[in-house]
Amino acid sequence: MRMSHLFGRTLRDAPGDVELPSHRLMLRAALIRPLGAGIFSLLPMGWRVIRKVEQIIREEIDAIGGQELLMPVVHPADIWRESGRYDQVGPEMARFQDRGERDMVLAMTHEEVVTDLARQEINSYRQLPQLVYHIQTKFRDEPRARGGLIRVREFTMKDSYSLDRDDAGLDRQYQNHWQAYERIFRRCGLAFIVVGADTGMMGGSASHEFMALSDYGEDIVLLSPNGTYAANREVATFQRDVPPPEEALPMEEVETPNTTTIQLLADFLGVPLSRTAKAVFYLGDSGRFIFVVIRGDLDVNETKLRKASGELGLTPAMAEQIRAIGAEPGYGSPVGVHDAVIVADESIRDSPNLVAGANKPGFHLKNVNLGRDYEADVVADIAAAAAGYPSPIDGAPMEATRAIEVGNIFKLGTRYSSILGATYLDEDGRSHPIHMGSYGIGSGRVTATIVEQHHDDKGIIWPVSVAPYHCSLLSLGSANDTEVIAAADTLYADLTAAGVEVLYDDRADRAGVKFNDADLIGLPLRLSVSARTLANGEAELKPRTASEATFVPLAEVVPRVQRLLAALAAPLSGDPPAAAHPSRGQPA
RNA sequence: CGGGGUGUGGCGCAGCCUGGUAGCGCGCGGCGUUUGGGACGCUGAGGUCGGAGGUUCGAGUCCUCUCACCCCGACCA
Numbered sequence: 001m002r003m004s005h006l007f008g009r010t011l012r013d014a015p016g017d018v019e020l021p022s023h024r025l026m027l028r029a030a031l032i033r034p035l036g037a038g039i040f041s042l043l044p045m046g047w048r049v050i051r052k053v054e055q056i057i058r059e060e061i062d063a064i065g066g067q068e069l070l071m072p073v074v075h076p077a078d079i080w081r082e083s084g085r086y087d088q089v090g091p092e093m094a095r096f097q098d099r100g101e102r103d104m105v106l107a108m109t110h111e112e113v114v115t116d117l118a119r120q121e122i123n124s125y126r127q128l129p130q131l132v133y134h135i136q137t138k139f140r141d142e143p144r145a146r147g148g149l150i151r152v153r154e155f156t157m158k159d160s161y162s163l164d165r166d167d168a169g170l171d172r173q174y175q176n177h178w179q180a181y182e183r184i185f186r187r188c189g190l191a192f193i194v195v196g197a198d199t200g201m202m203g204g205s206a207s208h209e210f211m212a213l214s215d216y217g218e219d220i221v222l223l224s225p226n227g228t229y230a231a232n233r234e235v236a237t238f239q240r241d242v243p244p245p246e247e248a249l250p251m252e253e254v255e256t257p258n259t260t261t262i263q264l265l266a267d268f269l270g271v272p273l274s275r276t277a278k279a280v281f282y283l284g285d286s287g288r289f290i291f292v293v294i295r296g297d298l299d300v301n302e303t304k305l306r307k308a309s310g311e312l313g314l315t316p317a318m319a320e321q322i323r324a325i326g327a328e329p330g331y332g333s334p335v336g337v338h339d340a341v342i343v344a345d346e347s348i349r350d351s352p353n354l355v356a357g358a359n360k361p362g363f364h365l366k367n368v369n370l371g372r373d374y375e376a377d378v379v380a381d382i383a384a385a386a387a388g389y390p391s392p393i394d395g396a397p398m399e400a401t402r403a404i405e406v407g408n409i410f411k412l413g414t415r416y417s418s419i420l421g422a423t424y425l426d427e428d429g430r431s432h433p434i435h436m437g438s439y440g441i442g443s444g445r446v447t448a449t450i451v452e453q454h455h456d457d458k459g460i461i462w463p464v465s466v467a468p469y470h471c472s473l474l475s476l477g478s479a480n481d482t483e484v485i486a487a488a489d490t491l492y493a494d495l496t497a498a499g500v501e502v503l504y505d506d507r508a509d510r511a512g513v514k515f516n517d518a519d520l521i522g523l524p525l526r527l528s529v530s531a532r533t534l535a536n537g538e539a540e541l542k543p544r545t546a547s548e549a550t551f552v553p554l555a556e557v558v559p560r561v562q563r564l565l566a567a568l569a570a571p572l573s574g575d576p577p578a579a580a581h582p583s584r585g586q587p588a
Numbered sequence: 589c590g591g592g593g594u595g596u597g598g599c600g601c602a603g604c605c606u607g608g609u610a611g612c613g614c615g616c617g618g619c620g621u622u623u624g625g626g627a628c629g630c631u632g633a634g635g636u637c638g639g640a641g642g643u644u645c646g647a648g649u650c651c652u653c654u655c656a657c658c659c660c661g662a663c664c665a
Contacts, residue, residue: 017658512625
């Protein structure tokens with residue numbers, strides 16, 4: 001590609017309000033342009049990168065038996081009503097009507113459609129297992145798009161869906177995807193870990209996320225330092241301390257003025273936080289009041305709470321709503337409240353004689369005990385893990401790290417097949433729902449994450465596997481220097497003929513401009529030709545990561561470039577590195 | 589959705605407080621000089637100051653409403 005004809009110019013300055021390095025660099029390097037909030041065009045060079053990422057994904061999913069197909073972006077609402085998700089998912093799904101006033105949606109994901117296909121095409125166990133996938137645009141009306149391609153509203157994902165006759169088959173496909181994903185992300189040059197995750201709105205029984213470590217990540221993962229445990233904070237557990245048993249003492253009301261927070265209360269009474277019971281109030285989407293009790297030294301994990309309470313969404317309750325059930329903000333306890341679902345953390349069950357609110361301002365109760373003074377509707381693990389908490393595996397203090405979710409794998413089980421009637425007949429002629437899995441990778445997010453992990457202050461440093469081109473070729477000096485032009489043209493032709501993808505900077509710009517743009521765009525290799533190098537019959541060759549250039553006789557440029565590219569590609573083969581294990585956690 | 593911020597040529601910004609001819613740098617066109625880390629001179633094109641309404645003799649500037657974008661939070665296969 002001749003840069004003089006490239007569509008899209010590099011920018012000396014990025015818009016001032018852009019924060020993320022990947023966002024800045026992808027704008028400056030002419031990879032992407034914004035159209036609206038969370039909506040981007042991909043310029044030719046950006047699109048080349050995306051397609052390379054997608055090709056890697058294709059190859060690895062094909063290698064585990066995937067068959068590529070394509071499902072629509074626009075769905076009739078009926079299929080979403082059938083699965084029950086039309087009312088479940090809320091405003092992040094874009095809805096509209098066609099000219100016949102039929103309800104339609106823009107696809108956020110394709111479980112419904114693939115299940116519909118499965119019920120049409122699959123009748124017999126003989127047709128299973130199957131693995132289909134597609135790479136398709138999706139739209140999610142995120143409440144807040146941010147960070148360039150990291151979090152967008154319109155985006156492209158590879159989604160694969162596995163169809164099996166039983167859980168054992170599903171387990172195999174899940175495991176295959178785990179390994180394929182490791183190969184995909186290694187080939188993209190990403191450093192990542194695998195963590196246990198929430199199944200969220202997808203439903204299903206198990207889920208893992210592939211997390212690229214990044215300071216700008218939106219997720220927080222908790223890691224055991226020895227690699228035996230890794231989980232998204234949303235689901236992370238930790239080893240509980242169990243206090244020594246005590247005899248339940250008589251409940252006693254004490255005056256505790258101005259102790260509306262747990263810390264103030266503990267200070268006032270001179271007891272540790274772990275001797276108090278904290279009340280947290282939510283209103284569930286179903287309209288029920290969710291009254292949470294947890295030990296004062298712990299915090300509520302809302303993801304776990306959603307699951308424990310069966311609520312799809314939770315909103316903090318207002319003071320008047322809290323009083324309506326007989327509690328008092330700042331002095332609340334489950335003792336004597338009504339019209340509320342009481343959800344107690346395990347810490348409450350295991351800790352006797354806690355201080356809790358008296359449900360009137362300025363008073364607390366001492367020696368409150370679950371089971372004697374009140375009953376809980378649900379007792380569950382709803383506590384948030386945090387940095388320093390003991391790992392559930394071995395008790396080692398966990399680290400918390402920010403990360404970007406670049407891929408996920410879900411065991412859906414029969415969540416969709418049973419509702420939509422995607423069944424097969426077994427050897428005995430009995431009908432069973434198909435066991436399904438769903439597996440996603442966002443290609444744009446992967447690309448942005450690669451930039452997050454591979455850049456310096458001058459620009460991007462592409463892994464050769466996904467670089468828009470392999471090599472920059474710069475002609476330096478006067479635009480009238482026909483010798484330089486001719487030599488560069490020849491190199492361009494020879495390299496191209498040898499299969500090297502060249503971005504030829506043939507513009508009539510000065511050397512400094514070309515060097516800076518080459519650094520910004522960040523191709524793995526940079527070749528320069530000038531009157532100076534030509535005097536010795538040479539070109540200058542510099543890997544993006546090298547500090548010094550080397551000089552290569554013109555005749556040796558092509559083989560030399562090919563050798564360097566091969567060397568750069570070798571560690572990106574997808575095979576696990578010899579020594580360390582890049583992903584933590586246990587394959588399920 | 590809550591909080592904060594920003595909208596002035598393609599990009600980065602000043603001007604607004606204190607109303608009076610719309611500016612600077614980069615980029616872009618032409619000519620010339622230059623030519624290995626974002627050159628220089630001359631010259632030129634390009635802006636209904638996000639939009640609507642209001643106050644005023646006069647609004648980029650003041651007031652009201654509105655839209656868009658960015659950041660923090662809530663949210664998130």
